[in-house]
Amino acid sequence: MTLSERDPRLRRVFGPVPSRRLGISLGLDVIPYKTCSLDCLYCECGRTTDLSCERRRFFPPQELIDELGAVLPAIPRLDHMTFSGSGEPTLNSDLGGMIAAIKRIAAAPLAVLTNGTLLGRADVRRDLLAADVVLPSLDAATAPGFARINQPAAGIDVEGVIAGLEAFRGEYAGKIWMEVFILKGVNDGEAELAALETALRRARPDKVQLNTLDRPPAYPGVESADFALLERIRSGWRGLAVEIIKRARHREEIPAFSSNLENSLLNTIRRRPLTLDDLAALTAKGEEELRHYLEVLEQERKVKPVIEGGKIFYRTYEE
Ligand code: SF4
Numbered sequence: 589m590t591l592s593e594r595d596p597r598l599r600r601v602f603g604p605v606p607s608r609r610l611g612i613s614l615g616l617d618v619i620p621y622k623t624c625s626l627d628c629l630y631c632e633c634g635r636t637t638d639l640s641c642e643r644r645r646f647f648p649p650q651e652l653i654d655e656l657g658a659v660l661p662a663i664p665r666l667d668h669m670t671f672s673g674s675g676e677p678t679l680n681s682d683l684g685g686m687i688a689a690i691k692r693i694a695a696a697p698l699a700v701l702t703n704g705t706l707l708g709r710a711d712v713r714r715d716l717l718a719a720d721v722v723l724p725s726l727d728a729a730t731a732p733g734f735a736r737i738n739q740p741a742a743g744i745d746v747e748g749v750i751a752g753l754e755a756f757r758g759e760y761a762g763k764i765w766m767e768v769f770i771l772k773g774v775n776d777g778e779a780e781l782a783a784l785e786t787a788l789r790r791a792r793p794d795k796v797q798l799n800t801l802d803r804p805p806a807y808p809g810v811e812s813a814d815f816a817l818l819e820r821i822r823s824g825w826r827g828l829a830v831e832i833i834k835r836a837r838h839r840e841e842i843p844a845f846s847s848n849l850e851n852s853l854l855n856t857i858r859r860r861p862l863t864l865d866d867l868a869a870l871t872a873k874g875e876e877e878l879r880h881y882l883e884v885l886e887q888e889r890k891v892k893p894v895i896e897g898g899k900i901f902y903r904t905y906e907e
Pocket residue numbers: 624625626627628630631632633636674675676703
């Protein structure tokens with residue numbers, strides 16, 4: 589199956605798409621556009637039009653289960669089914685019931701992307717217990733920083749969010765991968781980064797994923813952080829399992845860039861489509877390093893990821 593755009597006949601299920609964080613991922617969108625408890629400066633879905641922290645029923649949950657049941661037989665392999673989309677999934681008060689129902693009909697691991705703002709509530713934490721991976725975000729740990737980058741709904745304070753993350757870690761046995769989104773000149777100051785580090789140590793995630801702007805943001809004028817800063821943060825947060833998931837846009841961002849390696853990757857992929865594993869075995873390079881080269885080649889429309897037989901292959905546009 590090739591990378592599919594959202595099927596217009598489906599309202600809640602989209603993909604599967606190759607995801608950097610989650611592999612081959614089938615998206616489950618359970619929130620109307622654009623309902624969220626935050627209005628992040630960098631949001632790639634646009635500005636929040638319904639800023640709320642009220643949990644609600646948005647549609648009969650069986651609609652999602654029926655759609656999923658209809659598409660799953662045509663998908664050979666999934667790395668994750670992922671609650672994501674264009675709003676905050678924990679605002680859907682049927683989330684726990686939907687997770688339980690999906691677990692009965694599908695074997696792939698279930699992931700939930702969340703902004704973490706409702707984790708202070710026992711019912712939200714309970715709803716998430718059956719998920720296999722929860723991916724909360726935390727971009728600031730001081731009140732002014734949180735207000736600036738995340739523009740929360742009334743009633744949400746950052747200390748409550750951090751306490752919720754801490755409580756969730758104490759109750760949840762699954763994996764927690766926290767995303768920290770860094771913007772240049774917004775949350776990259778020393779005091780903010782120190783507060784974030786302290787908060788992350790309290791939240792005890794299995795890993796921390798550093799990210800920055802990759803697509804047009806909801807608010808103009810915000811700028812992405814460069815690799816050097818993300819690398820400095822990663823090396824400074826000792827004892828935390830930190831990875832950088834920012835996509836490389838330019839060759840200059842790749843440390844010790846080698847045009848020989850880039851040409852060899854392109855020529856190899858021209859001969860036949862290959863997975864990241866194949867390329868790592870052929871070049872004896874690490875996957876993280878190869879991913880940066882492939883991202884630049886993707887930007888330039890020289891290679892593209894496609895899903896075939898349940899794996900992500902890279903192939904050229906020329907075929
Ligand atoms: S929490 Fe996510 S969906 Fe909500 S505004 Fe922020 S980035 Fe967008």
